[in-house]
Amino acid sequence: MAGNVTVDRTIVRAVTVFAMLNLLVTLNNTPSRSWMYPAGLGALGCVLLTLSVLASLRDCFRPVPTWRGIRVLTYISLGLMAAHCLTVRDLSPRDYPPLLHACGVIILTAAAAFPLPTGCVLMGTYAVGFFFVRLQSLTVGQALTECLVLLVSGATGLLLVALVRRTVSIVSTRSDLTQQEARATARALAQARERARWDGLVHDKILGALRNAAAGDSRRQASNAQTLAREALAAFRADTHSDAPTALARKLEQVADALGLECEIDIKQDQISSEVLDVLEAAAVEALTNVARHAGTPRVSVRAVIGQAAALLIISDRGRGFESQAPGQRAGLKTMKARMEAIGGQLDVRSTIGAGTAVTLSWSHEQPSWLTVLWDVRVFAPMIAIGAVDVILNVGLGLTRPARLFIPWLNPVLAAVVIGFNIAIAVCPRRPRLGWMLAACCVPLPAVSVLNLVTYGDAGWRYWAAGALTPAVGALSFRFRSSLGVSCCVASLLVLMVSEAILGRTSWAPVLGPFPVSLGVALVGGMLRRGLDGATAALSCENVRLAEQVRQAAGIAERNAEISRRRTALALDILPMLELIAGQGPLSVSEATECRLLEAAARDNLVAATLVNDAIAASARAARGRGAEVVFRCADNAQPHAGLRIFRSLVEQICATIGAGSSARFVWNGSGRDFIGTAVVLGHEASAIRAVVESVAHSGLLTVTCDEDSVLIQMRTH
Secondary structure: OOOOHHHHHHHHHHHHHHHHHHHHHHHHHOHHHHHHOOOOHHHHHHHHHHHHHHHHHHHOOOOOOOOHHHHHHHHHHHHHHHHHHHHOOOOOOOOOOHHHHHHHHHHHHHHHHOOHHHHHHHHHHHHHHHHHHHOOOOOHHHHHHHHHHHHHHHHHHHHHHHHHHHHHHHHHHHHHHHHHHHHHHHHHHHHHHHHHHHHHHHHHHHHHHHHHHHHOOOHHHHHHHHHHHHHHHHHHHOOOOOOOOOOHHHHHHHHHHHHOOEEEEEEEEOOOOHHHHHHHHHHHHHHHHHHHHHHOOOEEEEEEEEOOOEEEEEEEEOOOOOOOOHHHHOHHHHHHHHHHHHOOOEEEEEEEOOOEEEEEEEEEOOOOOOOOOOOOOOOOHHHHHHHHHHHHHHHHHHHHOOOOEOOOOHHHHHHHHHHHHHHHHHHOOOOHHHHHHHHHHHOOHHHHHHHOEOOOOOHHHHOHHHHHOHHHHHHHHHHHOHHHHHHHHHHHHHHHHHHHHHOOOOOOHHHHOOHHHHHHHHHHHHHHHHHHHHHHHHHHHHHHHHHHHHHHHHHHHHHHHHHHHHHHHHOOOHHHHHHHHHHOOOOOHHHHHHHHHHHHHHHHHHHOOOOOOHHHHHHHHHHHHOOOEEEEEEOOOOOOOOOHHHHHHHHHHHHHHOOOOOEEEEEEOOOOOOEEEEEEEEOOOHHHHHHHHHHHHHHOOEEEEEOOOEEEEEEEOO
């Protein structure tokens, strides 16, 4: 059978364990019951089964499992089953042929090694043979009951294996679908990272170069402008993303010295992704720059712990501080926040007027999400149904057989308790302490049923409580830990042996009862769980590896695409000015004015990218050239809206109307509940602005409030 190697190896080992446990019982019983068989048949059967089990045991340790040993074992068991039907005669109800038990267990468990239809045929063949053998000593109803109990046990194993194979197949299919989703998600995330990285470049390098060049009052400002301009130009000529992490402390010391800050630096740095380190470095540099500009104090503290899985960096000062609402309106902080979010990090700014500011940058590596399987009641409903049938049959076997009891009503109560524990173990939360408590409560139950007996019955029904707890033992191993189910089974066996010894009965009799099956179920439950988890983890590891390759490929593609887009967008005006700044000293008055206009245009694109398009940028630049003040703002969560086209038309016409001494402020809040856009104009062109508003107010979305020298325009959501 072709399938998952881990699952196949687990099935081979589980079948072999079952066969070995039951073969040991058979080898112990056959010498004392050899009279049931023709001369030599019992010994021959033991030899053939032993050799087949050893061959199957060898298959357990192969890297790629084979089914030859198990199939040979199955064929020999079928032959011995046929020999029972032809040769075994004149047995009493308590006479149970020793080879029959081993052959039955082997056939029922080995059916899992065959395709599902073949496995069902094998179980049916065994059931017919077993029925005719037991019919010689039992009534038809009793023979059918025993036959049905064995069939339920075999169907449980067969269904479990089929369910495991199907689940692994589903996981594999989901893995393929996840790869398709990963490609789309990786590309979107890479695009967001690159846009945030380039927004940071524009803010940190380009705006800094233009601002210092426009001021140009000192040699330091001119030098800073040249340095920033050269770094910005280098970013356009080649990808500035470094593959080797640099010492962050050394870089921040250089920046602090250049800004004239007294910086106390305490950084513990380990290996970390260069992508994350670049973002942390850029954000820290921007925070130090803000301290130099706004804090009013040269003293600043930088503390950081940076590792491969997480990073925490805090920049704090004791300066003048600002209001808590202010960060959302600052382009630098908005850019820092966007860049941190692009790598899965966070930016937290705490500031109090007169007490200083603390900027916290945090990042943690998101562990790969494993493709797990939900081990819940719905997924394993068929398995639970067969376990319920097994419980009912064993309970019925114990309650319907005639027996003398010390306490007659105790057996029905015990049956209800056994059923309750089976249900509880199947559906309870997977908490280790709860599992151990349930297992401890199950241990004495089989002994209670035996101690309540006055007469000595056969093991087939005397240990009915142990047989009814077999599904619970398997569930303990499967849902919790394999050692938990095995420990419960062994402890229950020891308690039962002590109970038999106290009553003066054969203390080793429980070993030949249902305990080999219970112990096998416990071992197989744990092995199947580990096998299925191993197969799932292997698929998940492969999925994570492929997803990482997809992420890297998408990152490279988006990086190249973003470089191309930014070069095209900035090549017309800003790049020539950067080359001019990088190649000479202080600028002329006209060049400094041009720098201020370009800086304002670049800042507009950063803080109001949703609102500002090429037409608005041109109108705003012209208005600033005439001496007007134009300010754009966008909310952090601003989204495009149906009214954006109308608002843009309004903004463009207002910018074309205002002149020297006037100011206009435009705020776009596409997700607002009441107003999605606001324009405030101050100046002597108020009457002209009213005429502009009337030309675009046909939609009914605009509300205008004005006096002699000011106009307030608000765009409603509907």
